[in-house]
Amino acid sequence: MFKLVKFLEPYKKECIIGPLFKLFEAILELLLPTIMALIINNGVLANNQSYVFKMGALMLFMAILGYGCSLVCQYYAARASQGFGTTLRNVVFEHISTLSYAELDKFGTASLINRLTNDINQLQLAIAMLIRLVIRAPFICIGAVTMAMLLDLKLSLILLAAIPVFAIILYLIISKTAPLYRIHQQKLDKMVVLVRENLLGVRVIRAFTKTDYEKKRFTQANADLTDTAIYVNKISAMLNPLTSLVMNAAIIAILWVGGLQINLGRLSQGEIIAFVNYITQILLALIVVSNLVVIFTKAFASANRVTEILDTTTSTIEMTSIPCCTKDDNAPIIQLNNVSYSYSGTDEKVLNDISVVIGHGETIGIIGGTGSGKSTLINLIPRFYDVTEGEMLFCGVNVKEYSLTKLREKIRVVPQQAMLFSGTIAENIRWGKEDATDEEVVEAATIAQASDFIAKLPNGYDTQVSRGGQNFSGGQKQRLTIARALVAKPLVLILDDASSALDYATDFKLRQAIKQTSALMTVIIVSQRANTIKHADKILVLDDGNLVGLGTHIDLLNSCNVYREIYLSQKSDREVG
Numbered sequence: 001m002f003k004l005v006k007f008l009e010p011y012k013k014e015c016i017i018g019p020l021f022k023l024f025e026a027i028l029e030l031l032l033p034t035i036m037a038l039i040i041n042n043g044v045l046a047n048n049q050s051y052v053f054k055m056g057a058l059m060l061f062m063a064i065l066g067y068g069c070s071l072v073c074q075y076y077a078a079r080a081s082q083g084f085g086t087t088l089r090n091v092v093f094e095h096i097s098t099l100s101y102a103e104l105d106k107f108g109t110a111s112l113i114n115r116l117t118n119d120i121n122q123l124q125l126a127i128a129m130l131i132r133l134v135i136r137a138p139f140i141c142i143g144a145v146t147m148a149m150l151l152d153l154k155l156s157l158i159l160l161a162a163i164p165v166f167a168i169i170l171y172l173i174i175s176k177t178a179p180l181y182r183i184h185q186q187k188l189d190k191m192v193v194l195v196r197e198n199l200l201g202v203r204v205i206r207a208f209t210k211t212d213y214e215k216k217r218f219t220q221a222n223a224d225l226t227d228t229a230i231y232v233n234k235i236s237a238m239l240n241p242l243t244s245l246v247m248n249a250a251i252i253a254i255l256w257v258g259g260l261q262i263n264l265g266r267l268s269q270g271e272i273i274a275f276v277n278y279i280t281q282i283l284l285a286l287i288v289v290s291n292l293v294v295i296f297t298k299a300f301a302s303a304n305r306v307t308e309i310l311d312t313t314t315s316t317i318e319m320t321s322i323p324c325c326t327k328d329d330n331a332p333i334i335q336l337n338n339v340s341y342s343y344s345g346t347d348e349k350v351l352n353d354i355s356v357v358i359g360h361g362e363t364i365g366i367i368g369g370t371g372s373g374k375s376t377l378i379n380l381i382p383r384f385y386d387v388t389e390g391e392m393l394f395c396g397v398n399v400k401e402y403s404l405t406k407l408r409e410k411i412r413v414v415p416q417q418a419m420l421f422s423g424t425i426a427e428n429i430r431w432g433k434e435d436a437t438d439e440e441v442v443e444a445a446t447i448a449q450a451s452d453f454i455a456k457l458p459n460g461y462d463t464q465v466s467r468g469g470q471n472f473s474g475g476q477k478q479r480l481t482i483a484r485a486l487v488a489k490p491l492v493l494i495l496d497d498a499s500s501a502l503d504y505a506t507d508f509k510l511r512q513a514i515k516q517t518s519a520l521m522t523v524i525i526v527s528q529r530a531n532t533i534k535h536a537d538k539i540l541v542l543d544d545g546n547l548v549g550l551g552t553h554i555d556l557l558n559s560c561n562v563y564r565e566i567y568l569s570q571k572s573d574r575e576v577g
Contacts, residue, residue, distance in 0.1 A: 003307050004123065007088045011080040018076035018131040025069040026136045028062045030143045033277035035059055037151075040270035077131035085124035092116055092309055100316040101384045102344050107309070110192035115309055118188065119302035126299035133288055140285040144278040151271050151278075155254060155261070159282065162250040166286060169242045173235060174293060180232040181301040187225045194221050236297075239290035247283040254279060315344075316383045318404055331396030333491060333522050334358040334381060338390035341376055350376050353390070354547045356540060360491075361519060365533025366526045367566060368542035374526045375416065377542070378494050381524075382411045412485035414498035418477035420469030425454060426461040428480060432488040444487035447513045449506050450479035474501035482510070486518070494524045499532065507532060530567040539563070 008015060035055055043052035096104075096112060104112070149156040198205065198214055205214055254275060261267040335358070341351040351373045358364055366374050379385050380392050383399050392399045399407060412432065420428050429441045436444075441461065445451045453476055457463045469477045478501050485493055493514070499507045511532070514523060527533050534553040541549030541556060541563045549560030556563040 003310070004088065004303055007084050007091070008080065008127070010087070011083050014076040014080035014083075015131060018073045018080065019135040021069040021076075022073040022132060022136045023139060025066040025073070026139045026143065028066040028069075029140065029281065030147060030278075032059060032062065033274040033281070034147065035062075036277060037268075037270035037274035040273060041268050045269070073132055077128045080131055081124045081128035084127050085120050088123065088306070089116060089120050092120070092306060095310055098314050099312065100314045100386070101379065102315050102386075103312055106312075106344060108189070108193065110196055111189040112309070114185070114189050114192055115302075115305050119185070119305050122298050122302040123306065126295055129292055129295050133292060137285045137288045137292065141282050141289070144281045144285070148275055148278045151275055152261070152267060155257060155267075155275060158250050158253045158257065159279070162246050165246050166243060169239065169246070170290070170293060173239050173290075174297060176235050177232050177294070178297050178300065180228065180235070181298050182304070184225070184228050184232060185301055185305060187221070187228055191221050191225050194218050236294045239293065240287055243286045243290050244283065247279065247286060251276060251279050251283075316386055316404065317400075318402075331393075332357045333360050333395055335393040335396070336380075336390065337393065339380065339387050339392060340389035341373075341380065341385060342388045349388075350545050351380075352545045355390075356547070356550065358522060358524075358538070360522060362522055362537040363515065363535075364522070364524045365536035365539040366524065366542065367528070367530065367533055367539060367563065369544075369562075369566075371544075372542040373545040374542055375496055377540075378413065378496055378524060378526055381492070381494065382408050382413060409488070410491040411494065412488055412490040412492070413494045414478075414481050414485045414496060416497045416500070418469065418474065418481045418498070418501075420465050420472070420477055420480060422467055423465055424459075424462050425457075425465060425480065428465055429461075429483050429487055432484045432486070436487050440487055441483075443517075444483040445480075447486050447510075447517050448479045448483035449502075449510050449513065450476070450483050453479075475503070475506070478502060479506075479510075486514070489518070490521065492522045492524065493518070494526070496526045497528060500528070504531065511535075530563075530570050534567075541566075 035058065039052055039055045042048060043055065093116060096116070107115075145156065145159055148159060194214075194217060198218065205211055255272075258267060258272045258275060262269065262272060334356075336354050336356045339351060339354045340349050342349050354377070366377065368374050376385065380387055381394070381399070383402075383404060386400065394402065394407065394410075421431070425445075426438075426441050429444055430436050432444070433440070438461075442451065445454055445461075454460055454463070465471065469480070472480070478498055482495070482498055499510060502510065507529075511525075514521075525533050525536065530553075533539055537552070538550065539553060539556055540547060541560050543562045549556050549563050551559065557567065
């Protein structure tokens with residue numbers, strides 16, 4: 001948690017002024033029992049009404065002044081805690097955006113969302129309590145004990161005897177609940193994963209009549225989370241009654257001993273009442289301390305989770321800022337030299353010793369069975385992942401030596417899952433190039449075979465896209481994401497099974513349009529359809545992470561069993577004959 005203190009630096013004024021006002025309020029509160037003792041001794045017992053009214057007015061003034069100080073403190077606490085949370089949330093979000101796919105896979109989407117929201121909210125609460133109560137509660141305890149000792153030193157020994165008992169209780173509760181709060185946050189992550197899966201996959205769940213099964217999974221995870229929450233809260237809840245028990249026992253002992261002292265004439269009634277008031281103040285302050293313990297125990301667990309993200313550095317480190325090549329360079333645009341890749345945390349190679357040379361303007365097809373490493377291979381080119389062994393060259397230079405921004409400006413990837421964002425169709429296409437003209441947007445849509453269906457929409461290119469593009473079909477979304485990539489006129493266009501939702505005729509027209517209008521652009525097509533890539537200049541055939549075939553369609557039919565099996569499995573008997 002101490003690593004996050006730097007985010008409070010802009011709020012030094014709030015962190016100083018707020019506690020000072022709270023401290024002043026605590027001083028006023030500590031004086032009230034002494035004034036009450038004076039009223040009883042000098043006013044009530046002496047039957048001096050004017051003294052009672054005068055001191056009562058003083059107490060009322062002090063109470064109002066203390067209330068004003070409390071409001072000022074709460075205002076500064078709110079400013080500091082909300083500002084801290086806003087700054088930290090922005091920093092964490094920006095840091096997450098710098099992480100590579102490897103680090104994002106490690107944390108998981110659900111955990112990142114929880115840390116960005118729930119954990120930072122817990123830290124905001126801790127900051128607010130830090131300013132409002134962390135100084136006040138201990139000061140009240142110490143001040144009340146000091147004032148009690150000034151009234152009667154022997155009687156205050158009962159208070160001092162109760163403090164070690166309270167400290168032991170506090171230690172036992174903290175040591176038990178701290179690890180449980182971490183476990184609770186982990187189970188909350190699991191719960192978010194289940195909710196996310198169910199919301200995103202609701203159509204699949206209903207299509208396979210798995211609603212009851214998913215309800216059972218959710219109920220089990222929810223029950224597990226609930227059991228942990230109840231267990232840790234039961235332990236935390238023991239703090240208040242145990243504190244009250246210890247302090248009330250101290251009050252009984254003080255009243256008993258104090259009564260004897262009054263009978264002996266060593267203490268007055270006013271002093272005993274003041275003494276009891278100080279004990280009550282200590283009790284209330286200790287209850288506040290016990291609640292703070294719970295809040296800060298949660299906050300420490302949350303701080304560790306947030307710090308874990310900030311301490312994680314991306315594996316795709318920018319070494320220099322070499323500008324990307326131009327199309328007339330003599331070096332091949334992409335070259336893989338003995339490239340291998342393993343996902344973090346495992347020694348199993350997803351890609352194994354792959355060497356390929358891709359020239360400018362070539363159309364490359366990549367095909368293979370499920371899990372053969374096709375998507376992993378194309379993710380290495382724009383450095384979404386970094387190679388484990390070997391090297392990936394772009395225009396003769398290792399991709400690790402390029403600026404990530406410059407490299408990715410020249411490479412556009414259309415992923416398997418078409419993703420659109422809220423806004424208009426034109427705004428979504430301009431994601432590929434912010435300053436694209438209307439003519440460039442239309443041109444990109446035409447090449448992507450999207451202009452026809454856009455023209456039929458009432459608002460055309462100004463049609464609003466709902467969240468995730470839910471108001472478009474799968475094929476329409478794929479064509480819009482392809483247009484988004486084409487509008488930038490990249491050196492390399494990577495289509496990662498990006499036409500799977502298109503019919504064969506539209507798929508053919510798309511490939512023809514890309515070839516005719518972008519002859520100098522290198523196109524890499526990942527597909528499960530042999531017909532989609534059969535006319536490519538080169539076809540890479542992957543099998544279980546190994547490159548088992550490289551050549552043209554005709555060459556591979558004669559030399560590669562894996563490609564021949566894939567191709568023949570997609571043909572009818574008449575076509576094969």
